[in-house]
Amino acid sequence: MQTQTLSNPPRIVVVGGGAGGLELATKLGEKLGRKKKAEITLIDRNTTHLWKPLLHEIAVGTMDEDVDAVSYRGHANAHHFFFRVGSMIDLDREKREVVLAPMQDEDGVEFLPSTRIPYDYLILALGSISNDFNTPGIKENCIFLDSPAQAHRFHTKLLNRFLRIQRLTGADDYVRIAIVGAGATGVELSAELHHAVHEIHNYGFNAISNDHLKVTIVEAGPRILPALPERISGAAHSELVKIGVDIKLNTMITSATKEGLHTKDGQLIEADLMVWAAGIKVPDFMANLAGLESNRINQLHVNEFLQTTRDANIFAIGDCAQFTNADGTRVPPRAQSAHQMASACYTNIVALLNKKPLKAYKYTDYGSLVSLASYSTVGNLMGNLSSGSVFIEGRLARLVYISLYRMHQIAIHGLIKTGLVMLGGRLNKWLRPRLKLH
Numbered sequence: 103m104q105t106q107t108l109s110n111p112p113r114i115v116v117v118g119g120g121a122g123g124l125e126l127a128t129k130l131g132e133k134l135g136r137k138k139k140a141e142i143t144l145i146d147r148n149t150t151h152l153w154k155p156l157l158h159e160i161a162v163g164t165m166d167e168d169v170d171a172v173s174y175r176g177h178a179n180a181h182h183f184f185f186r187v188g189s190m191i192d193l194d195r196e197k198r199e200v201v202l203a204p205m206q207d208e209d210g211v212e213f214l215p216s217t218r219i220p221y222d223y224l225i226l227a228l229g230s231i232s233n234d235f236n237t238p239g240i241k242e243n244c245i246f247l248d249s250p251a252q253a254h255r256f257h258t259k260l261l262n263r264f265l266r267i268q269r270l271t272g273a274d275d276y277v278r279i280a281i282v283g284a285g286a287t288g289v290e291l292s293a294e295l296h297h298a299v300h301e302i303h304n305y306g307f308n309a310i311s312n313d314h315l316k317v318t319i320v321e322a323g324p325r326i327l328p329a330l331p332e333r334i335s336g337a338a339h340s341e342l343v344k345i346g347v348d349i350k351l352n353t354m355i356t357s358a359t360k361e362g363l364h365t366k367d368g369q370l371i372e373a374d375l376m377v378w379a380a381g382i383k384v385p386d387f388m389a390n391l392a393g394l395e396s397n398r399i400n401q402l403h404v405n406e407f408l409q410t411t412r413d414a415n416i417f418a419i420g421d422c423a424q425f426t427n428a429d430g431t432r433v434p435p436r437a438q439s440a441h442q443m444a445s446a447c448y449t450n451i452v453a454l455l456n457k458k459p460l461k462a463y464k465y466t467d468y469g470s471l472v473s474l475a476s477y478s479t480v481g482n483l484m485g486n487l488s489s490g491s492v493f494i495e496g497r498l499a500r501l502v503y504i505s506l507y508r509m510h511q512i513a514i515h516g517l518i519k520t521g522l523v524m525l526g527g528r529l530n531k532w533l534r535p536r537l538k539l540h
Contacts, residue, residue, distance in 0.1 A: 108222045112140045112455060115200055115221035117190050119146035119174055120154060122420040122440030122447075123227030125513045128181045129448045135182035140455065142183035143219060145200065149174055149187055152250055153510055154229070155437055158291040160253040162260070162298045167250060169530055172514065186219060190228070193392040195413060200224065223415050223454070225447060226402065228388065230421035230435055233381035233399065239358035244378040247287055259375055260295075264302065268309045276314040280363050280373035282355055283380035284319050284326035286472050289338055291377065292317045292347045293474035318348040318371060320355060320363065322380070329434065330470050337480040338472055355380075382435055384422045397424050406462040408447050417450075419443035425463065433465045441510065442466065471503040479503050 116127045127144040134140035150171035159165035178185040188202035205214035232246035245256045263277040281288040327335040354366040362372040384400035395403040395411045401424040403411045410416045420440035425433040446463040473479045479499035511520040
């Protein structure tokens with residue numbers, strides 16, 4: 103591992119403003135940036151932050167990004183760090199510089215050339231994107247709910263279909279939505295869609311009912327929510343069937359066309375909107391980035407301190423990091439993992455600057471929750487809450503589910519401001535429409 107001479111003050115660069123990256127930059131800014139002990143820079147391709155587990159609500163319109171998004175620039179100013187908008191495309195370890203892509207306007211005209219951001223310590227928190235496994239036609243015909251832009255794209259197409267049904271009412275006119283992948287994203291999206299149709303009656307779409315919505319979940323495995331305990335999977339399956347979701351298990355997709363999804367056994371699942379939520383990977387440029395060790399989905403290998411295995415001054419956290427637990431299992435790509443890694447990375451960065459021993463990261467599984475819109479919430483609680491796993495559902499599960507987002511807000515805003523944000527949210531429920539209709 104290389105050694106280096108630090109600049110004064112040391113330059114700490116965080117790439118990726120997701121749950122882990124933004125929490126880390128905020129804590130470092132408050133601890134080190136405020137007292138000018140370090141220069142903290144956060145880089146992200148977007149100008150605002152959204153908690154990724156809520157993208158399905160943005161897509162359906164039950165959540166308004168204009169209300170809940172956090173401005174990176176405003177947040178950086180309030181928490182003593184700098185923000186640079188840009189997309190990382192390469193890394194120069196010899197010069198210790200992050201390489202950003204040229205920036206183009208909406209017409210494709212370059213207005214800012216490729217730039218380089220120097221660092222002494224680098225934290226990669228780039229998150230993940232959808233993995234289509236090179237399945238023919240998926241990129242061209244499916245929507246990936248892995249970014250706000252994709253969520254907006256889905257939302258626009260959905261509203262256009264609703265408007266067509268409202269204006270050209272017909273007995274056989276409906277919107278057919280096929281979702282590939284029965285993980286949390288696919289399951290939560292399917293339930294949120296039915297909830298949105300129920301609500302949309304209040305806003306002039308009186309001709310639309312749940313009968314006009316045909317949602318199909320396609321899963322290659324034998325059950326939905328395969329990463330969660332069977333009891334949770336079974337409870338969620340029953341709820342989805344109850345509200346009218348068609349679930350196709352043991353069904354592998356071989357290609358996608360404008361007409362729909364083609365299965366391995368020769369069937370065509372017709373669809374007007376197709377969502378691919380069947381797997382994740384880290385952006386392709388991260389594969390063997392600057393000689394760093396990576397796995398088949400481009401995650402960077404990290405040691406017990408979250409440092410990359412070939413460079414002690416580069417850390418990786420969240421979905422883009424492969425961390426192996428003592429029992430040989432890998433830390434799953436979840437928001438709670440990113441949150442825990444951000445806290446551990448913060449502790450070790452501060453320790454490095456103070457020339458103190460680093461602390462090994464240990465993942466704690468606090469359980470999993472899946473929200474089925476207003477119909478139900480199911481999940482299990484683990485960790486310090488019990489000696490094993492406790493199955494919960496209904497209002498208690500919903501309360502715990504919401505509290506996960508509140509914990510993230512507290513991590514970036516603090517307790518008082520989060521309380522004010524919650525108050526504002528309650529007022530907006532009274533002042534604003536329940537659905538975003540534009």
